[in-house]
Amino acid sequence: MTREIQITFDCGDPAALAAFWAEALGYRLQAPPQGFESWEQALDAMGVPPERRNDASAVVDPEGSGPRLFFQRVLEGKQAKNRVHLDVRAAPGLAGDSRMAALEAEAERLVSRGAVRVQRHEPAPPLGAGHIVMTDPEGNEFCLD
Numbered sequence: 001m002t003r004e005i006q007i008t009f010d011c012g013d014p015a016a017l018a019a020f021w022a023e024a025l026g027y028r029l030q031a032p033p034q035g036f037e038s039w040e041q042a043l044d045a046m047g048v049p050p051e052r053r054n055d056a057s058a059v060v061d062p063e064g065s066g067p068r069l070f071f072q073r074v075l076e077g078k079q080a081k082n083r084v085h086l087d088v089r090a091a092p093g094l095a096g097d098s099r100m101a102a103l104e105a106e107a108e109r110l111v112s113r114g115a116v117r118v119q120r121h122e123p124a125p126p127l128g129a130g131h132i133v134m135t136d137p138e139g140n141e142f143c144l145d
Contacts, residue, residue, distance in 0.1 A: 085142050
């Protein structure tokens with residue numbers, strides 16, 4: 001039996017981090033519940049006070065094939081290196097200089113949206129195709145692969 005998965009991020013600003021990952025992955029913010037035209041309308045109906053309206057956010061793959069990403073507010077900041085991270089496949093099918101150029105272009109795009117570039121790993125055949133280590137705006141590591 002297969003299962004759907006959701007990837008959950010603990011963070012300080014769920015709305016901002018959800019917006020970053022939607023942009024990074026080509027995802028979209030999850031639509032409000034059925035019967036509501038906006039999240040504000042839904043949260044009003046649910047009685048969620050204004051100070052709690054950024055406690056959670058989610059983004060989804062518009063094609064429905066990728067996992068849902070869920071962002072939940074936590075009080076503590078990031079403490080250590082991630083043990084699990086996302087690999088953003090920014091250069092599928094490319095190799096060598098063209099691959100690294102595509103990764104560099106994506107790194108620049110994401111830096112302009114709040115990511116931080118950490119380290120570039122050059123191609124090391126036969127197994128290492130090259131990648132760039134990044135962090136999202138809250139310091140969560142991910143790789144451009």
